[in-house]
Amino acid sequence: MPEIRQDPISGRWVIIAGNRAGRPEEFRRAPVSRVEISCPFCRGHEDQSPPSLAWYGPDRGSPERWEVRVVPNKYPALTGPAPGESHSPWHGESRHSVNDRDSAIEAALFKTLPGLGRHEVVIESPAHVASFSELSDDQAFWTFCAYRDRLLAHRGDPCAVSPMVFKNFGPEAGASLVHAHSQILFLPQGPQTLVEEIDGAERFRQRHGECVFCAMTAREAELGVRMVARNERFVAFCPFASQFAYETWILPRGHNSRFEEATDAELQDAALLLRQVIRRLETVLDQPAYNYFLHTTPFDRQANDHYHWHIEIFPRVSKAAGFEWSTGWRLNAVPPERAAEFLSRVY
């Protein structure tokens, strides 16, 4: 099982997944093969991945005609407990006993937790397409249905308190397989970045009496200078303090803090607007690598009136270098107004 370690200074969590890599040779630069001999995600190769946790297609009686399917990750970053192991790792303390000053320091310096969680993969098409932009209307919609249904399936699971849905597309974005897929990682607690975001939104609400996402969405739609696209229930814009060049957010117009409570109509609108935004990015930036993330309220927090679930899309066109890693600041060479100008014009 992977081990979760905490940095004693910053409090940052690290998953040490020692099972995933061996000798240093594995990190050496290898000639990249463009041809995959046999793709485990293509229809007909279902025996190369674990059995489906869920599947979607035109005919509920014909599982072999799946269009979108969900499988456990074969190389999970986090896993469920072994038989007999505790299900609630986060209520315990570190494994070190704390009897005196020295052992208290020892415990603080070397804090670990078992790497409990869930890690699933959503295969977004039976054909060997790569980008989310290539999906059919149905496949895009079913992919979003899969996200919602897997979140609902794990609600109440103590190893799966905070769901993170994300996509890595292209090697620069960390993808290791070409076939269109995304990942759902369920963490045993809300990660720092998300918790800070939700807490920041709560502070904004307390100070200004309004949800920051609603305020932002309304102002951006009104101003227009950072707008990329919109449909009935969603808007897409480049945020004012974009961290990365051409960063784009997709936000629901109506207030909803929990993604898993979205209606079919909302999922449809979100999926199609996401596909459209990615197509725009691919036209303007010539098929860039990209990540997208779905941010939603962890299961152990109340639904609330200050936080929106939303999607953040990052084309990976510039590299985070020493400055970004060391400071937590970002350096973005493309003002979002300029990015939006290019993105809104095409298509």
Next chain:
Amino acid sequence: MPEIRQDPISGRWVIIAGNRAGRPEEFRRAPVSRVEISCPFCRGHEDQSPPSLAWYGPDRGSPERWEVRVVPNKYPALTGPAPGESHSPWHGESRHSVNDRDSAIEAALFKTLPGLGRHEVVIESPAHVASFSELSDDQAFWTFCAYRDRLLAHRGDPCAVSPMVFKNFGPEAGASLVHAHSQILFLPQGPQTLVEEIDGAERFRQRHGECVFCAMTAREAELGVRMVARNERFVAFCPFASQFAYETWILPRGHNSRFEEATDAELQDAALLLRQVIRRLETVLDQPAYNYFLHTTPFDRQANDHYHWHIEIFPRVSKAAGFEWSTGWRLNAVPPERAAEFLSRVY
């Protein structure tokens, strides 16, 4: 002048350096030229960079025989104020007037500050070498002297409250020029990552009555399992909660919170141990790209007994993907004990 924007939700700062990039074509993948026609950092090409701010060499009377020199960055992320502009941007508020509820929300959503700061480049050799590992003893030492002297030169400058010294080596680490160089960026306030680190160290001191860096250094030297190398005044080890594969820290054995107060003997030991660690990484990982960072107390904070200045080295052998960006968690496939085993064995 660049603009600094603040995300209204997370509070994260972003430098929008719109002068550094133009049309989206600039982000398209270009064939990488391995040959640089003329390197602006080589001796004899001094006219291709701004005049030296400082230089080091065997003969103080012969500036043309420099071995290490410091110049202003030609493409600065942050700059000093224009004539007549305020020197103290961080004492003011945002440029929006706050008269009523709507304009208060407006000000909170679109908070900006002028991009004031300093950005300098340290050229570490007159010859066209690339990695820090290739420097002579003198060049490594003088590079560290340059770091210290530039920090001392800016102490008291309101645009330069928090110095960040960092190196990007190799394109995967964000370097755009091959010739051995590092950067010193002076920020107008301590960046979040550093402030969190210093605050975390202060909490540790309050709780345990000991400096966390001293405690960690002593325990690691005693345990040995994560030790990479040591000399008289410094130790190098892979930290217990390493964020990245083969991450290595260099820490002074004696307590000192401010890098700019280091003695010549300390600078010498630090520089030579850094060079040795990089040589070990290059042997084990076959010439990886890497970043290193110097963390030190910002000028507006007191010297203290809970924080050590130190160096963090990150070989860029794995890519941060969707999971890392979205959660702030790290996923490290190489346990630091295993990394240290390989790194300590070579050389």
